[in-house]
Amino acid sequence: MADKPTLTTSAGNPIADNQNSLTAGERGPILMQDYQLLEKLAHQNRERIPERVVHAKGWGAHGTFTVTNDITKYTKAAIFSEVGKQTEMLSRFSTVAGESGAADAERDVRGFSMKFYTEEGNWDMVGNNTPVFFIRDPYKFPDFIHTQKRHPKTNLRSNTAQWDYWSQSPEALHQVMILMSDRGIPRGPQFMNGYGSHTYSFINADDERFWVKLHFKTQQGHDFFTNEESREEIGRTRETFQEALYGAIEDGNFPKWTLKIQVMPEEDAVKTPYNPFDLTKVWPHGDYPLIEVGEVELNRNAENYFQEIENAAYSPSNIVPGIGFSPDKVLQSRIFSYADAHRYRLGTHYEALPVNAPKCPVHHYHKDGAMRFFQNMPNPDAYYEPNSFGGPVEDPSRAEPPLKISGDADRYNHREGNDDYGQPRALYDLFDDDQKARLHASFAGSMAGVPSEIIERALGHLAQISPALADGIRGELDN
Template sequence: MTHSPHNKLTTSWGAPVGDNQNSMTAGSRGPTLIQDVHLLEKLAHFNRERVPERVVHAKGAGAHGYFEATNDLSSYTKASFLAKPGKRTPMFIRFSTVAGELGSADTVRDPRGFAVKFYTDEGNYDLVGNNTPVFFIRDAIKFPDFIHTQKRHPQTHLKNPNAVWDFWSLSPESLHQVTILMSDRGIPATLRHMHGFGSHTFKWVNAHGEAVWVKYHFKTNQGVRNLDVDVAAKLAGENPDYHTEDLFNAIAAGDFPSWTLYVQIMPLQDADTYRFDPFDVTKVWSQKDYPLIEVGQMVLNRNPDNYFAEVEQATFSPGSFVPGIEASPDKMLQGRLFAYSDAHRYRVGANHNSLPINRPQSEVNHYQRDGQMRADGNGGGSVYYEPNSYGGPAQSETAKPAAYEVSGKADSVDYDSHDHYTQAGDLYRLLSEEERARLVRNIVGAMLPVEKAEIKLRQIGHFYKADPEYGRRVAEGLGLSVPEN
């Protein structure tokens, strides 16, 4: 069988391969010769084909698409991709579960990651959120401990409901997110049929230096659909890649999923008087107080050509900002600004942003040099320090973040608000009777394996404070009474 020159098999250094079916041996029986460098290269590369999986959000699916602005929001932000209606920006999205490993099932009860990379003409902007508007904790210092509870017991290597509910019961700020997770929304029908949220509060700044606080909402145009728990469990065994398959097949068939992006906008001064701390990621802003404003449409219209190169090597950081979009003092966000990029430096390498899937489509000029996997020209012979007298790239004063006032003692302190119950109770009361029954059933099923009655009773107390009916129904399901205090 002959091959055209374009299909000639080569080594990784470009030399043609003479035999890819038989290793080089001393005679027909061998032993194998160490001089068979093609064999050594194949085996050595194979041993290194897997980069470390993500500590969280290991299992994911991704797609390419575009974002099209549909509203003029230049009075709020100078971000170029939001500058005018009709402007299209290429983007890539990665959906994921949170707690499971790379080979885990798609249809488990878990939040879903919703990470969007916008390839803007002023650099990449990453919006790294979830399919929920809130989170379990509000300070990054608790994140490693929280994720440990979602992982496996160090002795049994099994999931540990004792740790899960012990942590949640000792962290009442988690109640809002726990209620969402245990509701119907805890298992989306597909990745196409769920909303996405930036979750955190961010800052938008316009061309005049005027700033506002902002929250992002991606509303699915396919409608929200969720999976029955029994169907989800069946799919987890029969087709653990159900969501991944559904997304790929829909796009391949030309059924392009889309989301409408909205924002809530809060004037800076309202942060001092709003009834909930607007930087507390365990809370939402009422849409009656800050209505949704349409921003644009996100459409997914192209599948990855290679999963590893595009989905597995895609790196996102909430610290990847562009002019006009900045951080807020949200404590959870502040920790993520460091942790995400640091995870990528460990997992993929110091030059992860030079990989094709992560590389900005705008010009890149900096003084970072060397490091593993440097795949570009490494700056050539250009000037490699700053300041310099050789015309190297220099700072742009207009790109400086907008200042905002901070004050207070340097201390380890909690948020001022300890009302962890109002919004969780409001959510419970919004549910229909059928939805409440399923919520309680899901919670009871998840808490039954917990060994310590103390943990169950402590958690029931939180449910009761959110809504007395909520607490009583969970207690009845567990065969317990609501604690007196």
């Protein structure tokens, strides 16, 4: 048997006895000088960090992204510079509403995030398994999330809160339709698509901007649980997705997705009958067809879940040259809120943690604070900017071209002039009779215990999508 390393304290002091506390005699009290005991207890007290406010329950893995099609006419991003190029990446999937101990197989939207370690910095794609979301104005995000969390008095999840909000927010209907459909409970992360959901910018070498939508299409096919199967599965295990993803990778069945994009010329944004920056809307594929870009393969499980997946911090603010933002209001708010949430949850310098650290050189003037354990400025005199001591400087050549879409700053009513029923109607019309029947049942099930006046308000909106939809749900409610 090979020699084993000697156990030490966190400061490196060898430990002679890891079984017994230091006491004043066999029956005497523990001594305060037993620093090894105090260190062990103190570390245990601090093993948990605040869970994410949303997306608390998650599963992830390492992998690679490979370019399969040339899109350099749309973007100068180095990650897409040549066909065959591979980039390391890290994925994390999650539920939205549940806490860290929630069951994986509950009906919920799934987070779908990928961190690409490019030579020009980290690019984070922070999306969902749906192409739209419940809100189009970020001012409503805290209100919406409160409806997904626990009631402050009962400490129970509340169907009434959900439907009270949804029945007064018709912009949410498109996402609710997807949530209640078969795709609301996938059997595992590998059996669902991922979407950037927002509109982003691609900028090419000639400083031409294109608006883009990102689609990660599963190569495993879509597979889902029905409501009945979900209840049975939750009785079997609360770790369905972790088992599915971890097990597949350990068995060598590496999950894969095909990255495709929709591309809109910058000038088209003022011509479309819908707002192309509206998070509740999709772009018709007939107008902006999917273009293949590359393939994601997840091929390595984390060695330490906490270190590599729980500490993983994704933010839409992490972009690279050739990829930028858009006037999407919700995206604009996420640029701030995601990074700020990580600073609270993990610490000021969370991006220096190994799993978040870029694999390219990093130079900045951020100082001190919690977790300032790294050296990024070898010259101690260059700790401000501008300076005369050779510190990092700006590069004007990296500037993005100016946005051609602008307007007067005001609080615009995001519900005026919007058709919140047409796209959900088109989705409903795509379903066959069996899919519609399951959809009606899912809607009705989610309304259990909801006051009748809220249900009637919701059915009034759903009838504007399709009278058959409202009638089908009403029929389920009456059974």
